Amino acid sequence: MLRIGIIGTGNVARQLFGVFRNTEDLAVVQIAGRSGTALKCFGDSVTTTTDFTKITDADIYMIAVSDDAIATISQFLRDKSGLVVHTSGSVAMDVLDGCKRHGVFYPLQTFSKEREIDMQHVPFCLEANSHSDLELLKTLALKISDAVYAVDSETRKTLHLAAVFVNNFTNHLYYIGQQLCEKEGLPFEILKPLIKETAEKINHLAPKDAQTGPARRGDVETIKKQLKQLDDSRHSEIYRAFSSAITELSG
Amino acid sequence: MLRIGIIGTGNVARQLFGVFRNTEDLAVVQIAGRSGTALKCFGDSVTTTTDFTKITDADIYMIAVSDDAIATISQFLRDKSGLVVHTSGSVAMDVLDGCKRHGVFYPLQTFSKEREIDMQHVPFCLEANSHSDLELLKTLALKISDAVYAVDSETRKTLHLAAVFVNNFTNHLYYIGQQLCEKEGLPFEILKPLIKETAEKINHLAPKDAQTGPARRGDVETIKKQLKQLDDSRHSEIYRAFSSAITELSG
Numbered sequence: 005m006l007r008i009g010i011i012g013t014g015n016v017a018r019q020l021f022g023v024f025r026n027t028e029d030l031a032v033v034q035i036a037g038r039s040g041t042a043l044k045c046f047g048d049s050v051t052t053t054t055d056f057t058k059i060t061d062a063d064i065y066m067i068a069v070s071d072d073a074i075a076t077i078s079q080f081l082r083d084k085s086g087l088v089v090h091t092s093g094s095v096a097m098d099v100l101d102g103c104k105r106h107g108v109f110y111p112l113q114t115f116s117k118e119r120e121i122d123m124q125h126v127p128f129c130l131e132a133n134s135h136s137d138l139e140l141l142k143t144l145a146l147k148i149s150d151a152v153y154a155v156d157s158e159t160r161k162t163l164h165l166a167a168v169f170v171n172n173f174t175n176h177l178y179y180i181g182q183q184l185c186e187k188e189g190l191p192f193e194i195l196k197p198l199i200k201e202t203a204e205k206i207n208h209l210a211p212k213d214a215q216t217g218p219a220r221r222g223d224v225e226t227i228k229k230q231l232k233q234l235d236d237s238r239h240s241e242i243y244r245a246f247s248s249a250i251t252e253l254s255g
Numbered sequence: 256m257l258r259i260g261i262i263g264t265g266n267v268a269r270q271l272f273g274v275f276r277n278t279e280d281l282a283v284v285q286i287a288g289r290s291g292t293a294l295k296c297f298g299d300s301v302t303t304t305t306d307f308t309k310i311t312d313a314d315i316y317m318i319a320v321s322d323d324a325i326a327t328i329s330q331f332l333r334d335k336s337g338l339v340v341h342t343s344g345s346v347a348m349d350v351l352d353g354c355k356r357h358g359v360f361y362p363l364q365t366f367s368k369e370r371e372i373d374m375q376h377v378p379f380c381l382e383a384n385s386h387s388d389l390e391l392l393k394t395l396a397l398k399i400s401d402a403v404y405a406v407d408s409e410t411r412k413t414l415h416l417a418a419v420f421v422n423n424f425t426n427h428l429y430y431i432g433q434q435l436c437e438k439e440g441l442p443f444e445i446l447k448p449l450i451k452e453t454a455e456k457i458n459h460l461a462p463k464d465a466q467t468g469p470a471r472r473g474d475v476e477t478i479k480k481q482l483k484q485l486d487d488s489r490h491s492e493i494y495r496a497f498s499s500a501i502t503e504l505s506g
């Protein structure tokens with residue numbers, strides 16, 4: 005039985021708790037968080053505390069808090085003999101240097117309150133300051149996911165940046181699409197089959213081969229016309245940046 | 256029985272032919288195209304011609320060629336009594352003014368040679384120069400799809416622009432994500448669950464509410480660091496354009 009303590013009450017903490025509690029040979033021994041109200045969401049089946057000086061002994065402590073709180077939280081875990089990890093994509097492992105055994109357990113996925121994620125397909129990017137602890141994290145990750153990777157801090161930073169492009173920026177493109185539809189009194193629904201197919205297509209075609217559109221064809225006239233259609237300068241800026249990047253690539 | 260003539264041999268022509276031939280009460284009477292080789296892909300079950308002066312009589316002529324060839328092709332259909340439509344998102348209906356009965360039959364989807372599309376979920380945007388022909392196009396579209404919309408030329412232009420954002424530009428973000436992964440020797444596979452979830456999330460949350468990331472949080476430090484990480488100026492330009500748009504929106 006692997007005993008896990010979770011520190012944090014946000015989306016990642018919640019989703020990890022959800023999967024850990026339903027996995028054999030894993031026990032969540034405690035959830036620690038600043039907010040008593042947030043802790044209540046975890047139900048009565050797990051011990052909780054708002055007092056970080058009273059963190060129960062565990063085999064692995066999982067710090068799932070906002071990036072800039074990780075260092076502070078880790079101070080409370082300095083004397084623990086268990087493995088202390090954080091779950092962030094962009095924070096280097098050495099922020100946990102104060103803890104003898106430390107590492108990273110980064111799920112490369114977007115989590116929100118409203119949606120339960122099937123962890124089995126979530127890639128876990130793991131790092132630890134010893135070979136044996138990396139193996140321990142692998143054992144844990146493989147219990148809940150099929151996609152487990154050893155990734156050092158530098159590489160993880162690039163991955164996190166890639167995630168910003170394919171998740172944050174893509175979502176903003178969806179937002180622009182929605183705005184354009186609503187301007188014309190059309191439901192956003194009309195774009196959803198296209199959005200779905202765009203995301204599915206890359207499972208069969210490399211993005212470069214899946215690229216279509218005016219910039220891909222070098223269709224300067226359409227690009228000019230479409231730029232004129234845009235009345236939001238932020239949208240034009242995005243349109244321009246993509247059009248030159250795609251044109252250059254296709255050239 | 257509705258008799259359809261298809262002019263064009265590209266992806267749209269091919270996919271429409273594939274669904275029309277398998278739909279009751281529809282008959283594709285002929286496919287016309289410049290290239291004999293391209294016409295061969297349609298098999299022996301349909302009559303084909305490379306001679307546009309020999310287009311067989313039909314109830315609906317569907318011009319599925321590149322945007323700038325539509326006007327020229329339509330010259331060959333001036334004397335026909337059937338309804339002449341094109342399938343383009345960005346070309347106004349009046350390009351077909353020379354044909355007495357004319358309209359637009361625009362499938363809002365990305366088509367490629369390699370992938371068969373389930374037409375049932377493809378939104379069809381219809382327009383015609385008479386009420387009865389709009390009804391005729393609706394009858395046709397509803398035989399193959401559940402999502403049928405009457406959309407005038409101006410609105411369709413905006414829709415096409417929205418499609419450029421959510422399809423062309425999103426696909427380029429996938430490309431950048433792939434580049435960043437490959438730079439680190441990681442397989443693009445690692446980003447695919449995130450890409451999938453990003454696209455699915457908007458079925459449950461509005462894009463504005465689904466937005467996360469450094470720009471959404473106003474995390475200027477991370478934005479600065481990530482910009483430094485990028486060594487391709489086209490990627491930096493895209494990063495900057497999104498970060499200011501998202502920051503402004505979230506502010």
